[in-house]
Amino acid sequence: MRNSWKVAKWELKRNMKNKSFIISLLLTPLLFIVFASFPTLLEKLEGEPDSETVTVYVKDELNLFDEVNSLVKSQDLSWKMEEVTNDSKKILKKIETSDNQAYVALTENAIKTGEVKVFISNEMPETFSSEVQFLEAPLRQVKYDQLNLSPEVVQSITKGIEIKSEDASTKAGSGAENPSDKQSADDSSMERIIPGAFAGIVLFSIVMTGMMIFQSASQEKKEKVAEIVLSSVTPGDLMQGKIIGYFILGLVQVGTWLLLVVPIAAWRYELPIVEYLFVPELLLLLAISIAGYLMFAAIFVGIGATVEDMTATSNFQGIVMMLPFLPLIFIGPILANPSGIIAQVATYFPLTSPSILILRLSLLDQWPWVEIIIALVILLASIWLLMKLAGKVFKTGILLYGKNATPSEIWKWLRY
């Protein structure tokens, strides 16, 4: 194990000193930030005329001007409020000949008829018609006051009736609904999704760096360093060292990305990401990610030792590199039905198990513990078997110079 750490340290050090790795390490979150903020930026550019200030003239017979003005400010609307008392015809004429101006009459008649007339210029921001809808709330309140309705009655009327479908099994376990149910349901879905997304990123990142094991093993053959290294450590130590080294490298990568992206995402979307992230469920999700990494790392390190020339890699080795992307084909059906038969099969199949488990656990309210345990047992057994097989292939393959191994040769080594 000491020798494995030496190899792991070396793999970590030489990659951390590698310019292309450092560039990709920093460029990935930068690209994420750019892609995340690009639509908003475009929106802003597109909506530039909308941000022009609209002068809104208000005829206030209901004594609502101050309330409306404070609502405008709280909603950050680009309105310039002006109370008018003089002749409305003069104002309307002015609006007719100018841009970005509106006239609102908050009158007794409007309360009576339930209709507020808003006169606008020819050129107005597109968003104005939706913005103006906020006036409904203070006007409705005036109406309730005039009808002498108690606050309880008002609350009862304004709450309305919501038709909501729910899973029977969830309902059975959750007991009676209380008023804070909606908020807590939102919280719990975030508590599932954020750790799930985090585990997904961890899995993605370490599997991606795991692919670098393939290159590393192959490079060791190509550059003929393997035999020198194997004169000091056993093939098992070398293989383990690579797996550990690239695992840590993957974590460094995730850590860096998160350090750069989480504060920005938390600020941009106003989410308490850190609070949602550190929940007990995260431990299991991370364990699944690590198991996924170990499985793919075993495959990559074994196959990498059979390849000397990456450019002449046969279809066989190419297919192996595609294995981590296999779960993508199940994503659609699983999103549609996270407890369906496809989801269950993909959960038990080792090559798709880690990603699918993480996806399902992020979607389901109640975790299917029996399925999780069975899937983990299958996954651990697969890791053990694949490590054994990878060890056999690595031991022989790493010393085979001058050519890529054929599938039949690899099969022979596995049986030897």
Added chain:
Amino acid sequence: MMNERILKVERLGKSFKDKRIISEISFEVHRGEIMGILGPNGAGKSTTIRNIMGIMYPDEGSIHFHGNSEIPRHKIGYLPEERGLYKNVNVMDILLYFAELKDYPQKKAKKRALEYLEKFGLAGKENTKVEELSKGMGQKVQLIAAIIHEPELLILDEPFSGLDPVSQEVFKEEIKELAANGTAILLSSHQMNMVEELCDRLFMIHRGKKVIYGAMEDVKREYANFKCTIIGDNPEELLRNIPSVHRVESKDDRTILYLEQDVHIPTWLRELPGELNVYELIIDRVSLHEIFIDIASDKNMIVKEGVKHA
């Protein structure tokens, strides 16, 4: 010092599937000596070395280091035939990594690395990436990597292959110096002049089996009989009838007569036929190279056990 046995290989055997690669390989390497391991391509030299290094495991036989069957890899330096270095890493990092793999203290390794780089004309190259070095420079770095941890036993598999004459000279001098300082060296090479110049003893292997083993002088005395080169036009019949000749090679007017063992040269010269047309006549010993070629091509398969260790 030369008699302290560092490595003992006894009746080593290895097969791949049904193919016997080496069998009954036995030899010793002593402190401060350079032991040559020779043989044509595919003879089993690299397999023997890989078994010693623990890169492969023998089917039969044993390997002992200082009398122990546990081989301490960190006390052995190894320069394999198929060798290279990580290309996108700087020289010092690689040397320190190889030293670390051998459990050698990093501080000491750094000091030794700088000393060797200077000695081999690579001063100031410690922070240079390997891919920026010339081939010769890279080979020097490989040799430094093999000896940086002060090995007790140094195994060099074809150390001179691909080296330019200047680098060959540097390597040769370093090998001699290491042996003089007490390192036991096992050297595999095809370059017989180097082997002849460097090795104290040699072990020749052919088709996985020992054919010659002993001190260089004993081997030469035992196997390197005299040969007589005659320049002059002579009929083949006449040349064949010359006594005490076991093989004749002729090309144009040049004939080489390989003499049998224990031939007394002055007597043999007096007995040459009088009608022999001699423009020029040279008598010398058969070289190690010729012994090697003979064995490799099975022209005159000599299998002798009698050569004793010096």
